[in-house]
Amino acid sequence: MDFFLNRYRNLTALLVAILAQLGLLAYQIKSGEDVRLIRVWAVTAVTPLARFIEGGRGGLAHFLKNYFLLWNVQEENQRLKADLDRTEMENQYLRAQLSSADRATALAIFQKASQSRTLAARVIGNTTDPNGKAVIVDRGAADGIQKGMAVIKPEGIVGKVIGVFPHAADVLLVTDSSFAAGVVSQKNRVHGTLKGQGQSTVIVDYIQNEETVEPGEWFLTSGDDLVFPRGILVGQATVVRPGKNRKEVYLTPSGAQSGLEDVLIVLDGVHGTITEAPLPSQPVHVLAPPDNDADDRIPPSAEGTSIAPRSVATDLDRSVEHYRAVGEAQNHKYGDKNSSAPNYNMTPENPAQPPSPPPSSPPHP
């Protein structure tokens, strides 16, 4: 045995190393569990360095951008001085300032306008495997990040968190072949499942050939996957054609078009609305204001009063408000089965007065 080991020392070492790693692989594949400790060590070791490099790069880029911006302004200033038009120069400068509103500003605006609670994060690296599309962001468990959280940008969805480390997290991009999300088309309300393909385009699966999807139609998240809040931009249909079993719909994901630097991680998602208002080509996607119907979802209290204060927007709202006031003036409790029906012919100001018409009468034919 000793002779064998000495004679074939190299081969023995190779076999041991390979078998040990194959054992590790088999354990992970069979149990479905990750060797988390090694990953945590590796990512924790790399994160500070990557953060430092990213900070340095960002600072340098910012400096260079400002330098050249100032340089341009100076050149422009000289030209404008030659024209003796100070007002025009100021306009030019203000326009330049507006157009140079960078991604971070857009992100901040979007974050403020979004109903979901989000956390800004910076992409500090890619993962190393060639077949996957995933990035590493500089927020982790210490910031409240959990596996499965949605990652978005003002332009659209980016991906979802698939691995969390103390100060970093892995984000699976929408273009990865293992990515999936529930989507709905904006115009025709066709539901489907978005799937990454490992390429720049993604496919929307499970759409029947009979359903209508138009090229150029926008898709938004449907909220069915319980990861992405409903109503976030996903992408625009570039190719729509009937397939053998189901319709083939290819999208260009809007969140993956421009470079990934800053993203938002959705800590607490709030479903938005899907409107038919035009969405494309707006630099900052701002969700529609919350609908008044949301108030209807307030659960009834213990006393049984389910009517909550609400804003009055339509004739129907005004009528409901009128009758509610009439009932309350007669001490009627809505939702209470023991309470007798109020006299709706009375006025809320004086229940003894003769009837007055409701504030808005229904339209006559």
Next chain:
Amino acid sequence: MSEARGRFRDSAGSAASPKYHWTVIVVVPLAAILFQVYVPRFITDLAYLELPLLVTVYFSLTFRSPVAGLLYGASVGLAQDSLARPQHPLGMYGVVKTLVGFFTAFVSQRFDVRNSSIRAILAFFFYFFHEFFYWVLSRALLGELVDFDPARTLVLAALNGAVAAPLFLLLDKLKTTE
């Protein structure tokens, strides 16, 4: 352990022992992995540069010991695995780079590997071997339906070989003595 020593034997048969400070042996592969993690974000074409592989090939050629080569390859591969996405199990790069480290060191015992052309050819060959074996493992062990395009891989292998020649010369400068 302040210095690592590898035994060189040139074509004339004379023995030479290059030394590297241990920080070089540790920091260079880490820098290569960090490069792979960070730089392709901005220059996507550089994603095809397998610097961790080239570094493994270089140090395995230098060590000229198959055991040292395979241990070095396994370490670099596992470090690379641990920075991949969670669906990518640990050991995929580890196994492939273990084999690369072993066979590179094995080859280095039989050729004069200080010649830049031979180094470039070895980098070319081992890049192809690395990609092919990784593809085999992906299909056989993980069941992933990944495409393998030999023509494209050969082109990328040539690019990596072209990068390897100056990179290895640069790494030669980090030797403390020979």
